[in-house]
Amino acid sequence: MSTLSISIVIINIILALLFSLGAAPILVWIERRVAGLIQDRLGPNRCHINGIRLGGLIQSFADMLKLVFKEDFQAKAIKERFFFSLAPVIVFSSAFLSFMVMPFADDLVINGERFIMQGLPIDLGILWFLAFAGLSVYGIMLGGWSSRNKYSLLGAMRAGAQVISYEAAMGLSVVSLLITYGSVHLGDIVAYQGELLFGFIPAWGIFVQPLAALIFIVTAFAEANRTPFDLAEGESEIVGGYHTEYSAMRFGLFFVGEYVAMSASSALIVTLFLGGYHLPYLNTQTLQSFMPWILMFVILALPVASFYTMRWIQKHNRWHKAGDVRNRESAFLQKGLIGINVLFIAGLGALLLLGLTQTSTNVATAVIQIATFALKLLLMNFVFVWVRWTLPRFRYDQLQTLGWKVLMPLAIFNIIVTATIVVIKGL
Template sequence: MSSAIVIAVNIALAAFLAVGLTPVFVWWERRVSGFMQDRTGPNRCGIGPIRLGGLIQSFADMLKLVFKEDFTPSHIKYKFFFTIAPVIVFFCSFLTFATIPFADNLVIDGHSFIMSAIPNELGIMWFLAFAGLSIYGIILGGYSSNSKYGLLGSIRAAAQVISYEAAMALAIISMLLSYGSIHLTDIVNAQAGTFFGVIPMWGIFIQPIAAIIFIVCCFAETNRAPFDIAEGESEIVAGYHTEYSAMRFGLFQVGEYAAMSASAAIIVTLVFGGYQIPWLDTAAVQNNLDYIMMAMIVILPIKAYFITAWMKKNNKSKDVNDKSRDTETKILSIAFWVLSLGVAVLLAIFLVLGLGENGVNIATAVLQIGTFLVKFFMMAFVFIWIRWTVLRFRYDQLQMLGWKVLLPLALLNIVVTATFIVVQGS
């Protein structure tokens, strides 16, 4: 029974982060871009008094795509490939997330469970396999469209993938030499220590050059700006998905955000310590769990106070005839206070009654999942931030970056890393 529950939780968490967050990321991107361009962004659509800062707009857009006519242009020759292309992009992007560990191995009643949606022995190789396969959906979509814009987009995507995949693989090799394993849980656990008792032993500090190369290649992997040459609006309209509409177009968009989620998760896992809490490995969290719960009991009401105060200050309606925002603020404030106090009371009960061995292991996993989510959302924000800050690379500039900068640096880093390991071992 416990095995089924753990598997279900892992699958549900992976599905939520990879696909379920798409409306949230769409809203977040539109709001962040609005802020960076000194405009408001979507903030009006709501259900009754509930607007959630415009988040409801994303769900309205999603419903619009579901009910729009799924039109196939008459000039499409390869209708099967045209139909299956967005499905390939979507599923490959979703499956890329499947082996990301959300926490250290969870031990319940003596049985150890890997905290990922699809536990397997492939580790980072699973990510590379499905991340590379998703490009075939883009190529098929552009080729089968029988359109010059679509064909140019697919050709650009093919040229892009051979530019960064080699550098990405070589950067990962440098990391694997340092970590000594291809399994993602082992890789995260290898980042648990500290340098000089202060600096976490994260990949960004162990392998800074490989980490930078890998992050740049992950940005190219998602086909997002500044590496969105496959769909350059100013040059080839929408590129490979110009001829798509309704949910087939929607699958391409969901696949893009699933790829962004997977890239953010793998960057966190390889470079920023994954689920590891800074300065606290799994054993340290378990040994100090009582102190952590006491700190959370104090912190939760304080956070609720500052959040609700910020909401009242910024969401107060200036229109005397519009009381919906004031009503929403009151509802959300009550919800935040009830949630915060409820969790604090629950933690106090656990602190008094004790958790037991299984309870301690589960609480540790919950804390590590929370740590992973914080890092994940911060990295996702960086993806959005970069998209609306850096201009798109030209076609030739991307080739130059991949072959003349990233690839030589990745090769040099492998040589330096291997030499250091051999000298240290001798």
């Protein structure tokens, strides 16, 4: 492998780590701040490092450090200690690996060499995600069984029954997508969504397969054990469910694994139904052809966005107590924001003045598409959090009824309709 190939592989792995594992503390922060917003309170905003709070994000890192140094307690009743320790590792690893096939941008071409922009450059695509997403339930059931706790065992049994119910509907909704797209490779699926339907509608999955999108999003909530499908935890009924007996970093792996799974589910929803890394009406070819104008727009938009960001910082990061160390943060962040703007504008301006080569255009396209994917991923994660603090938890019989009697028939019906339309179009 050449140095360039190794560099691209390292960049893809770093991006996968940032979007999955690195997003966990940010998602915890978003969860708490959105909960505070919906419940008309502030959320975490006091924890700081020498006055730097980052809007409350430091609280997430403080909680992570607490879990690292907390006593790892195990009840004497636990006999299968190896399986007890293995369970959270399975949950975390399966959630993390399911993210590795998400395409962050279109294939990058440099000096005639093509690079796939995803953590693992393989063609399994959605089959890889389904395999590892379903594997996480083994960790949950193993943890519940090895805990020797009736509440943990009940939570594990609930998780197993839930996955069987909702993975069937999820798989059937994916079948209709595969019939439409004709490929399991996620890069091909996103490339399809860069086109237009009837000349003016983006060919995103949510417009091409709206029923499959609805089924898949609902089942993705169940796969990630998120409210209103979090009966495997059910704090009000079974204490904490499958992780009742866990503490310290064993619990931390369960905790982080849930957010990584949520991020992976959001990434797949974005990839299958929301155009992936494509901007509306701007596929890769259009983006490259209009690149000078797009860079000029970015140069003009950066100061405007920074102005409103500074106003938000001044409004929310001001402490009335004189001499409070946290008052330093506003000035520090404003200077940092100005410095970043100057660097970006100077770099983009120099790029435009010197002229865009084919390689620089391809790299700029990849950067814009990665930023687009990150923004869509953040918005989809926000939807997961929003639903949690809006809808109550289902009863267990309601959960099973929805899975078997509603989603399953709808998914089968969608396959029949999709196959019929594809056959008629092929005649």
